[in-house]
Amino acid sequence: MRLLRLVAAAGIAMAAYAQTADVAVINARIYTVNPKQPRASAMAVRQGLVAAMGDDISRQIGPATKVIDAHGAAIIPGLIDSHGHVEGLGTFLDDLDFRGVASEQEIADRVRTAAKTARPGEWILGRAWDQNLWPSRQFPTSESLSAAAPDNPVALTRVDGHAIWVNRKAMEMADLNAATQDPAGGKILRDPSGKPTGVLIDRARGLVEKKIPAPTQEQVEHRIRQALEQCARLGITTVHDAGAGASAIDAYHALLQKGQMPIRSYVMIGGAGPLLDSWLTKGPEIGDYLTVRSIKLVADGALGSRGAAMIEPYSDEPANRGLLITSRETIRAIAERAVPRGFQVNTHAIGDAANRAAMDAYGDVLKGPNDKRFRIEHAQIVAPEDFAKFKRYSVLASMQATHATSDMPWAQTRVGSERIKGAYAWQTFLKLGVHLPNGSDFPVESPNPMWGLYAAITRQDKSGQPAGGWFPEQRLSREEALRSWTIEGAYAAFEENRKGSLEAGKLADFIMLSDDIMTMPADNIWKTKVTMTVVGGKVVYQQ
Numbered sequence: 001m002r003l004l005r006l007v008a009a010a011g012i013a014m015a016a017y018a019q020t021a022d023v024a025v026i027n028a029r030i031y032t033v034n035p036k037q038p039r040a041s042a043m044a045v046r047q048g049l050v051a052a053m054g055d056d057i058s059r060q061i062g063p064a065t066k067v068i069d070a071h072g073a074a075i076i077p078g079l080i081d082s083h084g085h086v087e088g089l090g091t092f093l094d095d096l097d098f099r100g101v102a103s104e105q106e107i108a109d110r111v112r113t114a115a116k117t118a119r120p121g122e123w124i125l126g127r128a129w130d131q132n133l134w135p136s137r138q139f140p141t142s143e144s145l146s147a148a149a150p151d152n153p154v155a156l157t158r159v160d161g162h163a164i165w166v167n168r169k170a171m172e173m174a175d176l177n178a179a180t181q182d183p184a185g186g187k188i189l190r191d192p193s194g195k196p197t198g199v200l201i202d203r204a205r206g207l208v209e210k211k212i213p214a215p216t217q218e219q220v221e222h223r224i225r226q227a228l229e230q231c232a233r234l235g236i237t238t239v240h241d242a243g244a245g246a247s248a249i250d251a252y253h254a255l256l257q258k259g260q261m262p263i264r265s266y267v268m269i270g271g272a273g274p275l276l277d278s279w280l281t282k283g284p285e286i287g288d289y290l291t292v293r294s295i296k297l298v299a300d301g302a303l304g305s306r307g308a309a310m311i312e313p314y315s316d317e318p319a320n321r322g323l324l325i326t327s328r329e330t331i332r333a334i335a336e337r338a339v340p341r342g343f344q345v346n347t348h349a350i351g352d353a354a355n356r357a358a359m360d361a362y363g364d365v366l367k368g369p370n371d372k373r374f375r376i377e378h379a380q381i382v383a384p385e386d387f388a389k390f391k392r393y394s395v396l397a398s399m400q401a402t403h404a405t406s407d408m409p410w411a412q413t414r415v416g417s418e419r420i421k422g423a424y425a426w427q428t429f430l431k432l433g434v435h436l437p438n439g440s441d442f443p444v445e446s447p448n449p450m451w452g453l454y455a456a457i458t459r460q461d462k463s464g465q466p467a468g469g470w471f472p473e474q475r476l477s478r479e480e481a482l483r484s485w486t487i488e489g490a491y492a493a494f495e496e497n498r499k500g501s502l503e504a505g506k507l508a509d510f511i512m513l514s515d516d517i518m519t520m521p522a523d524n525i526w527k528t529k530v531t532m533t534v535v536g537g538k539v540v541y542q543q
């Protein structure tokens with residue numbers, strides 16, 4: 001009898017326990033991005049999902065519930081960066097960073113420190129040196145680096161990516177000497193006797209860079225993991241990896257298997273070739289942490305280097321229209337194979353000619369409204385008559401707000417006063433009803449989504465210039481900006497029923513902020529810090 005009562009009591013306790021939350025968030029200012037219930041102060045999480053959202057969830061709190069008291073802090077859905085280069089960010093984090101360093105000696109000192117822990121013969125890589133910041137303002141020579149690292153090859157990329165600075169060991173490995181000719185499109189800096197001094201410009205970089213070994217699988221895995229960890233710290237809970245190769249996808253699988261993915265990844269297969277062929281044969285892979293169901297193509301280059309393909313010549317270089325790298329026919333042929341196998345096609349297009357080629361290829365295959373969710377990545381400069389095609393073929397404009405604020409000092413010089421009206425034209429797309437996921441394109445831009453939200457809302461640089469914003473009619477409201485980093489990113493990955501807003505039944509991916517970005521003065525939004533990142537109900541980062 002007594003035993004029976006105990007069992008019965010345990011049964012009741014078990015039932016009650018099953019009803020209580022694993023995690024409860026209280027005293028928060030939650031912006032849910034759910035139009036039916038935009039605000040709440042408390043949220044219950046059970047088994048990785050939002051179980052309840054409201055102002056009183058006290059009945060969900062049991063003895064085993066982890067209670068997070070937000071003390072009035074703002075909470076928003078975990079941010080979705082719809083375009084980042086994950087392995088690229090990991091590599092960027094691996095390399096020595098010399099941004100802002102004010103002397104050649106300081107760089108050499110840091111290389112010396114790195115050489116102490118490097119394996120014999122291991123390459124020491126770095127980036128972002130700028131001799132214009134040094135007292136001499138002169139290009140450096142190999143001597144300082146050779147003294148710092150006599151036994152390890154060193155290659156340090158200049159801040160603009162157009163030159164590398166190397167040591168003696170690297171030059172030996174590349175057989176670089178007075179007899180070496182300058183390659184076409186490149187220049188080897190030399191002393192009066194013709195001996196290379198250690199700086200290689202443009203195409204000459206390849207003489208040394210081709211000697212740098214490809215990363216091992218272990219290194220690729222390490223880079224991807226540390227990039228995802230960096231994303232977690234910045235409040236990104238899903239990243240769309242804008243072009244992964246075979247080794248990166250293998251690394252994702254390894255991390256997934258080991259339970260070492262702190263955040264979720266939506267992977268685009270990088271380009272055509274055997275990797276794509278094998279995926280088209282086996283079909284998409286769809287999961288909560290890792291999904292591979294899209295193809296990344298590249299139609300042209302970038303605006304800064306005038307590689308973007310333009311319908312008419314550049315305004316500041318009348319003989320140049322940039323270069324279309326992938327033709328309409330090629331994009332169409334890949335799209336035709338992708339659709340029946342259930343793959344999405346996402347094409348990088350910056351210039352108006354590239355946007356037109358990609359759009360017309362999509363139109364050839366999609367023919368009208370559809371739910372294939374093809375995307376144009378960047379959609380940076382679009383001819384006026386081509387905007388409507390995005391709506392006609394249900395194509396998403398996957399844009400990156402910080403590209404606008406990085407490019408604004410010179411973009412109009414490149415394309416002139418007419419074409420600039422169709423550039424970074426976020427509101428033009430929104431008014432047509434085109435989906436607008438946002439992202440950063442890291443490591444080209446910072447992965448910090450607070451910088452992106454700030455750029456989207458203000459169209460100003462961090463010092464508040466230009467006053468009122470650059471082409472302010474294209475700014476996003478705070479709500480639109482938040483949607484573009486949450487529910488629109490989810491939609492861009494066919495995941496809007498699973499994430500992108502905080503409501504019962506969706507994944508419990510959310511972040512806590514140091515300030516309320518929805519009400520604070522706009523000029524400080526970029527300074528906002530993420531104080532907690534939660535993925536599937538688990539705290540993956542806490543300040």
Ligand SMILES: [Zn+2]
Binds near residue numbers: 083242441
């Ligand atoms: Zn990109």
